[in-house]
Amino acid sequence: MRLKIPISILILCSSPIAFVLIVLLSILYGAKDINFETVWEAFFHFDPENVNHQIVIHSRLPRAIGALLIGIFLAISGSIMQGMTRNYLASPSILGVSDGSVFAITLCMIFMPDASSLSMIIFSLLGSAIAVGFVFGVASLMPNGMSPVRMAIIGTIIGTFLSSISAALSTYFQVSQNISFWYNARLHQMDPFLIKLAIPFAIVGIIMALYISKSLTILSLGEEVSVSLGQKTVLVKALAMASTVILTGISVALAGNIGFVGLIIPHITRFLIGIDYRWVIPCAGVLGGIFLALSDILSRFLNYPFETPIGVVTSLIGVPFFLYLIYKRGGGTYA
Template structure:
């Protein structure tokens, strides 16, 4: 019990140093290795004619910052979904939320080409809400639809439908090459302007997550228990869904669909922090960012010097983890 109290503090305490080291490693290593002195010079004596300086400022720095943010957003989203539904398989990629965002971005690119980055973020948020609404709407209409396995099946079916429809539309209108970025989650194409525009939405989503964290802890014990503690469960769920939509929507707008981060990391955070979501949510955010940034570095060396989509690395870790959860915990909701 004492370890559960001190471990989250230790994780959050060492996180800044770990993040700085990850940023340095991400900038240093890739298809073209860069020296530490060039990093220093690019920050304090930037030279637009220096190729290394251009790579650092316009590519590698936005890439690692984007990976840290996206990992944090998806992990917090997964923690909220798992706590709200008491479903250990809940995550944005499995529940159709990410696929809804990809679907909406595809529609936007087909029918509103050459549009502003604002509209990509807006369409991704709308799609995220659409995916979540369809999946949870169907789950609440089906007997025991919120049980882990049934909810995962519904989410997979709806997600496959939305993703398949998006592919069909993109192929029909011959824009599949242009939108491949959103299907393959290529972090090396990170747009600094999109990162800047996504920050306000992310701040709102993270703030909501922290505000309702205590209520999520109560809700994770069961709806009746939460009501007995005076928690307005409908309001907590509504705010949690809003936070998930915001965080998942900006994540997909930034780099496309990244699977399994929102499934794996909340379980690790819960193992480290116990059952209190006031700790689980910030720890999930920190571990999620570190996890995705590490996966991105690993992805660069799988087929060196060519880039491998980071989703391949997260899937190699996430699929066995997903099967492990089903095998060890069965199909019932978390007690």
């Protein structure tokens, strides 16, 4: 009798191996190929005078780790948003949450040019929170505003508005050169110190997401079902939004605005393992990290030896996926 291993267990158990392989590929390949022997020496016999060792440790390793972490954060955020709102189009980029973070960072760079890295993270979190409140506030005031397509339209409009204001302010105050990092999502400029600062915030956000995962499964079945089972929906939604704000905010602070990861990955995860969010959230995190890290590697070869912005790669996959969802689902919820 053959033992059938659940796909969720398979994904989680194989994730360490997958992460190590992807990090290794990310370090080895780029505008300048570096052989495995050099990588090994850089890790275990680092020579500060060796340019290749410097590239491995101070450029490609932080970039690979950053891509994995951001993919994890955005995929979990998207899963939470889709489960909480029962909106198959919900994601940090489409609902304007990422644009809120960029807007807040723009203000920080204008009025606090000497702000620390921690201050940038705090401002990014505040921007995410403001954008979330704005989108859901406007949607709740409009007739049928919580429907998937209408909420996506509202989020896109508010996100575009915040992005336009950010661009105008950065041009007026002549900081557009400095702020361009957050518009173009340049993973190759990943700051290792910022990654270390972001880890404690990420741990809090992920713990909150896992804590409400069971309640999120019930909530994704509908508000009435959730209330009838005695669930405190207000508390669950508050924790869900707090987790989303934290994970999205630190993602933008680390590498700028990256779209569609939080839209695509939750759908793929639910297709593979079902709608139990106790498994969807961790598995989406794993798949999101793999997806963004592989997209980053692909971005180096689309226009070799020049790099293509990571946002272009995710959009090439995300835009058709977005249109497909609208075509197949119309205006209904996914559950």
